[in-house]
Amino acid sequence: MSTMNSSAPGAGSGYDPTTTVIEIDHVMKSFGDFTAVDDAHFSIAQGEFFSMLGPSGCGKTTTLRMIAGFEQPTSGAIRLDGVDVSRVPPNKRDVNTVFQQYALFPHMNVYDNVAFGPRSRKASKAEIAARVPELLEIVRLADFANRRPSQLSGGQQQRVALARALVNLPKALLLDEPLGALDLKLRHAMQFELKRIQREVGITFVYVTHDQEEALTMSDRIAVMSDGRVEQIGTPTEIYDSPASVFVAGFIGQANLWPGAVTSRTGESADITALGGASLSGRCHVDALRAGTDGVLMVRPERIMVTVDEATAAEQRVRGTVVDLTFQGPIVRLVLHAVDGTPIIANIDPDHDLPMLRPGDSVFASWSASAASVLPASPDQPLTATAVVDEG
Amino acid sequence: MTTVSAPTRSRRFSKKKEDDDSGVHARRWFTPYLLIAPGTLWLLIFFIIPLFSLGRLSLKSGGFSNYSTVISDNSTVIVRTFVYASIATLAAIIIGYPLAYVIATKGGRFKNMLLALVVLPFFVTYLVRTLSWKILLFDGGPVVNILHGLGVLNENQGILGSPFAVVAALTYNFLPFMVLPIYVSLEKMDRRLLEAAADLYSSPARAFRRVTLPLSLPGLFAGTLLTFIPAAGDFVNSELLGSERTVMIGNIIEKNFGKEFFRPELSALSFMLMAIILVGVIIYARLLGTEELA
Numbered sequence: 230m231s232t233m234n235s236s237a238p239g240a241g242s243g244y245d246p247t248t249t250v251i252e253i254d255h256v257m258k259s260f261g262d263f264t265a266v267d268d269a270h271f272s273i274a275q276g277e278f279f280s281m282l283g284p285s286g287c288g289k290t291t292t293l294r295m296i297a298g299f300e301q302p303t304s305g306a307i308r309l310d311g312v313d314v315s316r317v318p319p320n321k322r323d324v325n326t327v328f329q330q331y332a333l334f335p336h337m338n339v340y341d342n343v344a345f346g347p348r349s350r351k352a353s354k355a356e357i358a359a360r361v362p363e364l365l366e367i368v369r370l371a372d373f374a375n376r377r378p379s380q381l382s383g384g385q386q387q388r389v390a391l392a393r394a395l396v397n398l399p400k401a402l403l404l405d406e407p408l409g410a411l412d413l414k415l416r417h418a419m420q421f422e423l424k425r426i427q428r429e430v431g432i433t434f435v436y437v438t439h440d441q442e443e444a445l446t447m448s449d450r451i452a453v454m455s456d457g458r459v460e461q462i463g464t465p466t467e468i469y470d471s472p473a474s475v476f477v478a479g480f481i482g483q484a485n486l487w488p489g490a491v492t493s494r495t496g497e498s499a500d501i502t503a504l505g506g507a508s509l510s511g512r513c514h515v516d517a518l519r520a521g522t523d524g525v526l527m528v529r530p531e532r533i534m535v536t537v538d539e540a541t542a543a544e545q546r547v548r549g550t551v552v553d554l555t556f557q558g559p560i561v562r563l564v565l566h567a568v569d570g571t572p573i574i575a576n577i578d579p580d581h582d583l584p585m586l587r588p589g590d591s592v593f594a595s596w597s598a599s600a601a602s603v604l605p606a607s608p609d610q611p612l613t614a615t616a617v618v619d620e621g
Numbered sequence: 622m623t624t625v626s627a628p629t630r631s632r633r634f635s636k637k638k639e640d641d642d643s644g645v646h647a648r649r650w651f652t653p654y655l656l657i658a659p660g661t662l663w664l665l666i667f668f669i670i671p672l673f674s675l676g677r678l679s680l681k682s683g684g685f686s687n688y689s690t691v692i693s694d695n696s697t698v699i700v701r702t703f704v705y706a707s708i709a710t711l712a713a714i715i716i717g718y719p720l721a722y723v724i725a726t727k728g729g730r731f732k733n734m735l736l737a738l739v740v741l742p743f744f745v746t747y748l749v750r751t752l753s754w755k756i757l758l759f760d761g762g763p764v765v766n767i768l769h770g771l772g773v774l775n776e777n778q779g780i781l782g783s784p785f786a787v788v789a790a791l792t793y794n795f796l797p798f799m800v801l802p803i804y805v806s807l808e809k810m811d812r813r814l815l816e817a818a819a820d821l822y823s824s825p826a827r828a829f830r831r832v833t834l835p836l837s838l839p840g841l842f843a844g845t846l847l848t849f850i851p852a853a854g855d856f857v858n859s860e861l862l863g864s865e866r867t868v869m870i871g872n873i874i875e876k877n878f879g880k881e882f883f884r885p886e887l888s889a890l891s892f893m894l895m896a897i898i899l900v901g902v903i904i905y906a907r908l909l910g911t912e913e914l915a
Contacts, residue, residue, distance in 0.1 A: 345823075
């Protein structure tokens with residue numbers, strides 16, 4: 230790969246789940262006493278948009294830096310196209326990084342920034358003269374080739390960083406919170422832009438973010454990380470609908486998390502007693518969950534219906550008292566208290582035929598069993614009031 | 622600007638204050654000039670006027686022929702002066718750049734201590750510092766003895782009085798002026814740029830050449846000026862550690878100025894030294910292209 234592929238971008242092979250590009254093989258990384266990444270084990274496929282999502286300090290950036298070559302794993306191996314690159318310096322790895330603050334070379338103009346990689350690899354002048362403008366075209370910066378980075382806006386700098394990395398047609402592009410420095414509106418625009426560019430060039434993207442919405446919008450698969458551990462890997466739908474842990478449920482979107490006692494476990498479903506003695510059930514994908522253990526019932530607020538009449542309620546239902554009603558534009562946010570005082574959050578959309586409710590009214594909260602998940606209780610993830618009424 | 626204009630506007634509504642307001646405005650307009658006045662006056666009286674009178678003096682009694690006379694009379698000394706200053710500057714770069722680099726990048730919590738050590742010689746007077754080299758370098762002194770023992774110098778050779786002694790002392794005396802500006806430019810460089818360079822297939826050597834070095838050019842430029850200019854005008858090192866063989870322009874000016882105070886040739890020599898340095902600096906700036914970087 231010392232010469233550049235001169236074929237047009239877009240000739241990339243696209244998402245191919247059966248071909249592994251990056252393999253993280255039981256990787257552990259510690260700095261002194263601190264374990265930054267604890268036994269990470271997963272692989273990333275050809276053309277995949279793969280996100281590592283988690284709060285700051287969860288180990289996602291360290292994992293990315295190990296793939297880039299800026300850090301070496303304490304144990305385990307990182308394979309690129311099947312070759313162990315754990316001890317290979319970054320300049321000899323065929324991956325490129327888009328840095329959090331872009332790290333553009335301030336003394337070079339946009340063109341020279343983008344041409345930096347190809348020139349390092351001693352690509353021919355003709356190749357550089359063909360590829361650099363092509364990439365500037367893709368990121369829509371053709372008219373800015375002679376500008377210095379300091380003369381560009383944040384969004385433009387971001388696209389220069391992208392072009393500078395993509396011009397090398399790496400095996401994978403590593404992005405470290407690339408949209409973090411942009412304002413909200415630009416961030417939304419860039420999400421679509423990134424996705425468009427990724428489809429166009431067909432290169433594997435490994436994307437680090439703490440923004441769950443960003444990850445859900447763009448990714449083929451997401452690895453949710455916490456405290457150095459990978460909590461769950463799956464498609465956005467899997468992660469959202471079937472979280473594997475209380476942490477994942479609370480971190481991605483809003484979730485009602487009700488503690489209870491698991492009464493039975495059969496195959497893909499489990500029964501749990503929660504919300505003041507109600508006998509409820511939900512889907513369950515965690516092998517370790519058995520009858521007699523502590524569990525947590527998770528239902529997303531938008532899956533909950535609120536009715537006054539028990540007859541019209543869905544199969545899974547509990548009685549509750551209205552505590553608070555908040556109009557939030559597209560939805561009405563309803564806070565109920567179950568008989569034992571546990572809060573129940575329901576997001577009601579305007580089409581929902583909701584009777585006039587006042588605080589103190591007695592209602593039924595109900596949902597279908599397929600909307601509920603039973604999760605193992607986590608000792609390090611206590612269900613405080615803020616976790617239950619998580620703003621996401 | 623909005624925070625400044627808001628109270629001004631509100632005050633304008635009260636008639637009583639209107640006069641004060643315009644007064645404040647006028648004074649405000651005048652403030653920058655007021656602030657630079659002392660400095661301007663100082664430079665005018667103690668720099669521009671003497672410089673002007675020196676320039677006039679240099680043209681007295683012979684006109685521009687004073688310059689040709691002074692150049693032909695002292696051509697060896699003039700060339701020697703700039704050769705010495707250039708070698709000393711180059712040596713200061715060779716010693717100072719790695720030093721500044723290590724302090725800036727690997728200094729960690731010892732950074733300030735290391736910088737203090739670089740500046741420490743300044744706590745001793747220039748004269749005493751240079752004189753102490755005499756003790757170090759005299760025939761039969763420690764340095765000469767060691768070099769004799771190693772066979773680097775013949776038994777009848779010394780260091781004191783040699784060009785080497787003068788250039789080495791010039792380098793030593795002006796080294797901190799080289800280290801500090803380079804340190805500043807390296808210190809403020811974003812370290813992630815080196816990660817970016819490595820990520821883009823650059824070896825550490827290439828990353829240095831293409832990223833670190835260009836970004837430290839402003840510091841290197843400032844350091845070179847701060848070393849070369851005083852070194853070219855210096856007479857102390859040659860006076861104390863040199864000999865007849867090492868006379869520099871500064872020595873000639875200093876020696877003769879005492880005796881014949883108002884000689885046009887000396888003024889011409891001083892002016893020429895200044896002109897050569899000025900032209901040299903301009904060429905150097907062009908070559909480095911630091912004008913837009915600085």
